[in-house]
Amino acid sequence: MRTEDVLASIATGLWRWDSASGEVTLDAEAARLLGLPAVPVTLTESAVRSRFHPVDWVEIQGVINLAVAEGTLAEARLRIMSDDGKVLRIVRSRSRQYLRGDDYEMTGTLQEVPEPQPGTAAAVHSRVTGDWRRSREAFLLDAGRALAEARSTSEVLRVAATLSMPGFSPDGLAVFGVEGDRLKIIGYHGYQDGDEGPFLHMSLDTEYPAAEVIRNGRAIYLPSPEDYQSRFPSTWPLAARFHRKSWAFLPLIVGGRTMGAWMAAFSYPVAFTPDERSVLTTVARMLAQALSRASVQESERELTTGLQRSMMPTVQPNIPGMTVAARYVPTGGGLQVGGDWYDMIPLPSGRIALVIGDVQGHDVRAAGLMGQLRIALRAYAAEGHHPDAVLSRASRFLAGLAEQWPDGESASAGDPRFATCLYIEVDPETGTLDIARAGHPDIATRMSDGTMLLRPTAGGLPLGIDPDSDYPTTRLALEPGELMMVCTDGLIETGGHDLETGWQRLRETVEKHSGDMESLADALVQAVHGPTSHHMTGPLADRREDDIALLLLRRNAPAGGCHPAEGKAPRPIRRTVLSVPQAAPEQVALVRQQLRELLHDWADDEQIDSAVLMISEMASNVLLHTDGDALIIAELVGARGARRLRVDVADASDELPHRRSPGEMASSGRGLVLMEMLAEAWGVDPRGEGKCIWFELYESGPVSGPDAGPESGPGPGGGELEGEEPAA
Template identity: 35%
Template sequence: MSQAIRDALVELDAVTGIVYLLDRGRRRLRATLIGGSPPVIFTMPEQIPVDAPYASARAWRTGTVVVIGEPETRPDDPGLARLVPFPYSVMSTPLSGGGHRFGALTVVRLPTRDGTLGIPQRRKLRAIGDRLAARLTAGTAGGGPPDPPDRPVVFSVDSVPPPSDGEPSGGWGLPGIPGSYETTLMYQLHKLSEALNKAADMDAVADVARTGIMAPYRAGSLVITGFGGGRLWVTAHHGTAAGSLRSVHGASAEAPSPYADTLRGRDLRLFSDRAELLAAYPDAPDDGCRAWAFLPLRAGDTPVGVCALGFPAERHFTPEEQATAMMMASLLAQALERVRLGEKKHAIAESVQKWLLPRILGDLPDIVTTARYLPAASASGIGGDWYDVIALPDSRICLIVGDVEGHKVESAMLMGQLRSAMLAYAREEHGPAAVLSRTGDLLAALETDLLATCCLVRVDAAQGTAEVASAGHPPPLLRRPDGSLDTPDVPVDVPLGVHSGVAYRSVEFLLEPGTLLLLYTDGLTSARDADLMPRVRELLAAGPPATEHNLEGLADRLVAALPAPPERRDDIALLLARYEGALPRHRYRFARMEVRRHDLPGVRAARRFVRESLHDWGHGDVADALELMASEVVTNALIHADSHVDLRLREGPDHIRLEVRDSDVTPPVPSPVSVSGEGNARAEHGRGLLIVESLASAWGTSPSGRGKTVWLELPI
């Protein structure tokens, strides 16, 4: 292969040559050997899907020589991305013989050198490729085609021979190929830097470390620790026994250990065999490895953590390997610090928006509500969409959905101000149009360039009417009791913050018992999927199954139909409300209470609330079971959610429904009793749900985007 690349570079005046071989899954071509001149050799793709429009894949598929990049051979796909930052052309010839299509031999050259690639050059490359294919065919006599390695070997055609003979240390490069040892080291360093720059979260960084550090060094295990609070914390690991991790996770950074000493220092710590490790640390646990490398992770003068590599056999490091490992550690430390700061910023942004959104939705016996919030894939992780449900006197309620433009902290802060203003104006008994008018005046006085849209619906449950006003916002969707969908004819006036001189208008219409209202932000209509709204309408028209007595299941199905990031380019807020009706024979009872944050004694009050409500309603026969389940669910919410907890008890035609709402999006999971030490802390809080699972006729959890609702039902 190396000789074929050298011949191709000379014959075609090229700068880089690559041999791609088909992988075992026959879905990708993998670079096996790359030769040429730096830095071009560092820009070549390691893997190419066989159905990609690149020259190598086309040559493999068609069995012909393919040229891309020459003036007269522009690619068929105008959007074909170029992989190196300068004008170049690519010629590739297939490698096939003996009934096998091995891969492709590809060269990269500058179009201005030695004219263009014409018929003579194509024939030269084809002849070189055929000679290589013949060698590959002879080497596979009686067997299948060769498997490409996990990582390519790289060499420079102008380098001096390596300083040592035989197999290069650590498996870097190939013997007899001048410069392959040093160039392959630098190639891996370049690829690691490129991959770490793309890693957006801690899991991605850990995966890059596994493929870009652990694999090239042929290590058997990888442990990455972070540093905080004077202790070491395992943030990622691979191929390491859980027992050895326990001795590291949470260990003091001051106690003598290879991790702690590496963290405090700046030097690479190497132990070529276990005897060396035990000489320095007699109490070191046996993790199954026989050699170790501990890399200090520092961002400037700040210690970030330690990256530890374990090897299954004795291992000695050359000076070049040690220098490369330290450069890799520096790149890894910078990526970890960047991700950590990004996650901290994202957590702050999410916390700001979570506490600006309503903590508890208002509710009435005749109106059931639920909401969902789906953030967009924005860099800030924050937006200006909001929803609100405000309970008013005399069986009235306000449903509000709005959207402040932009995805930044300023949008969320302005959203909080507008929500507070609407809450105040609505409770002053102003109608929907007046609420929007006063809020628009307030927005104008804030001297901001941001605009906002909003839809407000005030429902009078006693009269069965709804009054709607819109400030540049989509009107609500209505599902009638017969399943038909309707959009009320609501005048869509100017957004909040626009000076028009025209008063906001509202319309009023009747609500039949069983009518469902869906309010939403325009993220629902701005998704890339053009069929999104028809799908939402289809789900609304279908309604809930006969066994479903709540809105949570419908809300979950609507969310499941929406695109996920990055296709979801904007925040989406959904607010669902169902008008149950005020006829006496259909009026079922409703009760509600709140347990304050961290108020664990409030669990006793919750049990008393459930028991007294059920006895008052004449359902004392289910009080014991529901009281026990309420106690378990409320306790879990208080311990894990770090928020107030809202209890809602609702009587249905043939069931009692209990809802527990909090601000933690993590769903509860029942955990079986375990006698092992693994995971007992988490399992302890999931065992109460086994009681719920065994007693309730139905139960579930529904995340709203800024919290969750755990619901359960008992038949009556």
């Protein structure tokens, strides 16, 4: 008797599905069960699909894919539909796959399942099965979301340990990886510390389920201890001591490569039905993807941390009389490294060089160029070069690198890179700052009364654009109790702000802050990007638009309340020292701007205009009639509303100015006349080398008493003074 006849006698049909040709062959009984004439027939996939309920067809696709992946039987319950859309009968399909290259052939049976009667156990089971499937779909959605949000291997393992699977949940989990030719335990749950000992460094050739899964990439299900013992007798004693009843070992596959295995152990028997295997397989796939992502992110973080530590030096906290704080915050995404940097360089003269800069771009190339440029700057500074010479050499160095990029690009054709830079030579004893600037934002200072001022300085082109560019030096002085801030534009121009509004936002933070330097550095970064640490990580990273480098330098105030140069006189609440080089008369405009910044809250705008006019006359006079530079000191003393402004302009010439009576068409000779008209006190003080011309303005009229300055008048000798005169 033929096999088909034997099966037909028990209402069981045979079918064969060839995935290569897309054809399904049915014997007579299988055709009858599908509602077709009871004769053998070969149909297309679409013709067979039309006989099944649409939901069941989707279900059987998943079951078949699972069986192909695991090399197991595919089993499913299917509803056969009549031509009028009603359920004709329910059949059970069981099949086995045979691989043929990339295609496969399925051969199986169909058998009718009696329709459950209402109120019977079968009906209850059918309802429970439907509820279980809905619970499974909800569980998989939640599990996928939770695993996708895990950012590290430990978080992935913690999420996997808390997954509550519908209808069954393992109470022992382990994730195995591969290290060379041995197993590696990545993590586990439901076991005591030390239980992993026998499984550490187990060879992949060992007859152990996890090792076999990694070798062949197929899942292994062990429903009972007897199954475990019979299939893996040599390693069964290792598992027996944990008293589990069922085990599932599933491959962790990413990109077609088996990266490890996942073990789920149960303290009660599990039959591992197709639905249960489908859930476990789906979780294993999500777990593999999550572990792969976490591994990549951890590698990137490790590389980022290494790059940051190698490129970002630690500032020296022991500069005599000064305090320093620094921050570096990379932009979000990628390796979180970029072209911003800061540095602190001890100089042969005993001074300290502070450097901050920004190489164009936020990628690995920018970070590489930054590292090379930083080393070059340290080398030039260590040779003892002046700030302008250090930047000139660095510009030529960067321009040379641009012409030798390994991909053949050049600075004139391709992807040229430039860098902005601010180089500051600091004298800790005097607070003198010699500043050279290459296209970088200016420095800002917080005065002793908390007011923040921008300090305009001369500058040149960014490094690497013009190898022959000059970088003039500006000399400023940091007074005791004052703080200097330098940063890259990522701290200023972000969140839709330009240079002006960005500085205003930072000004509010600086002026309101009353803590120490470290808390101020955090507050400045937090004002732009929210809470941060020295190296920001986490979800806020995605909000960052640009890298940030920040340096703060404070000249510590001396003990006691007196200004060292004034004995018992009141200490200036604001004081700025500027120099105007003989070869840079355009810096007179910076002097005027700086004085306006100093007087930003002065009560009388007309007095501010008068002060700006007089300081311009005095500085221009030095440049026009002497061969040296002009040294300018501006001080504010007193309480608001009753302050005194004193401006000193010193030069190295011994010749004193004298008053003239300029004609109507004269282009000079009005300087002293203006000072007599506008200043409430002024004079000329001869010094050992050179002289100092000064003037004073009072916020609420002339000051009397101990705060009053020197007597007003045309000079120490009275009457006319011979020599040079301020330029008109």
